[in-house]
Amino acid sequence: MEHTGALLQFLNASPSCYHAAANVAARLQEEGYLRLMEQEPWHLAEGGKYFVMRGDASIIAFRTPRKDFTGFMIAAAHSDSPTFKVREAAEVSSAGGCTRLAVEPYGGMMMRSWMDRPLSVAGRVMVRSGGKIVTRLVNIDRDLLVIPSVAIHMDREVNKGTALKANVDLLPLFSMGGENGGFRRLVAESIGVAECDLLTTDLFLYPRAPATVTGANGEFVAGARLDDLQCVFGCMEGFLAAKESASVPVLAVFHNEEVGSGTRQGADSTFLTDVLQRLNTACGRSGEDYLTAAANSFQVSADNAHAIHPAHPEYADGKEFPVLNGGVVVKYNAAQHYTTDAVSDAVFREVCAAAGVTVQRYSNRADLPGGSTLGNISTAHLSVHSVDIGLPQVAMHAAYEVAGTQDTEDLVRVMTAYYSRSFRMNADGCSI
Ligand code: ZN
Secondary structure, three states: OOOHHHHHHHHHOOOOHHHHHHHHHHHHHHOOOEEEOOOOOOOOOOOOEEEEEEOOOEEEEEEOOOOOOOOEEEEEEEOOOOEEEEEEEEEEEEHHHEEEEEEEEEOOOOHHHHOOOOEEEEEEEEEEEOOEEEEEEEEOOOOOEEOOOOOOOOOOOHHHOOOOOOOOOOOOEEEEOOOOOHHHHHHHHHOOOOHHHEEEEEEEEEEOOOOEEEOOOOOEEEEOOHHHHHHHHHHHHHHHHOOOOOOEEEEEEEOOHHHOOOOOOOOOOOHHHHHHHHHHHHOOOOHHHHHHHHHOOEEEEEOOEEOOOOOOHHHEOOOOOOOOOOOEEEEEOOOOOOOOOHHHHHHHHHHHHHHOOOEEEEEEOOOOOOOOOOHHHHHHHOOOEEEEEEOEEEOOOOOOEEEEHHHHHHHHHHHHHHHOOOOEEEOOEEEO
């Protein structure tokens, strides 16, 4: 599989959403993309390649056209995954002379999957440096923590499913000997700064087991944060491989999807519209031109989908259930928690057919509410035609997830075809 090695590398080098965004930025820079600052005026060259970051974990990349453009071809995915945030006052004295770290859930994780395995800490910290406050990425790159469960001899009901309390059961074991500031010292040391210059932290737990290929014939890719870094990776590689079209290709990776997107860098912010409006203005175009372009634009909202579970097929719809390694999934929901409608579905299927990629359908079992994603949050700000897609996976939001090896290849292929095309809507129909 052409892209499996690079996907594993990307997953393993991205223990936090900040690392994921930094790795996307590094990949873009490797391909000649220049970083634009939101705080400075933009002067864009024809045929230029650019990216913008907001909040250190959201990133939008685009290429400016050589001539006038008709619209924007957007793909959106998210950089964050459910995890535990480490509190600023991190150390907590616990029974038996142990010290644990105070943590708080970020997003809807399956708590039990985080127990009894080596964990560590990654994220960003703010550091005082040369009269400024600067961001530094942190990865304590060693087996540091474990969240120990209670033995079955004390909790005979454990295999029937015991409720876990985040503030009691999920604090990872850090050291012996009580609170002594050792955690803060360790963080400062890991980035080579004096402890007095370490100001504040956004640090999260991550499982130490690296992403890997499993299965008798390497059919599966297993790892943490497949939701949604598998889609980030596939959209990014498609974006980079695409040929020039009459539209502007736009890659958007948003932070904070797992907590509702309502932040200054989330999908429910002005980040995407700010970038597209400034791009439009920098290309010498009017407000009318911008609205015309928006009406001729398309969005692929890419977030992993539930494959039918091998042990629990009863949770899947009787007909519309994706399978691992069965191809890219289009998601449907009558209540429009997914943006897919007949128009966007037809358009996306044309791209898949041209790329030779099989499309699978996903609908929630009709009596289950199911999940949601950033597509309809984003289209509330930029009202473009949009389809919700994803790659099939099981164990979504577990600390360690499973997906299909072949499906990554399909996503790269379809996104390459998508970004090489241009969407047009006319009175008598649309084309791509
Ligand atoms: Zn997701």
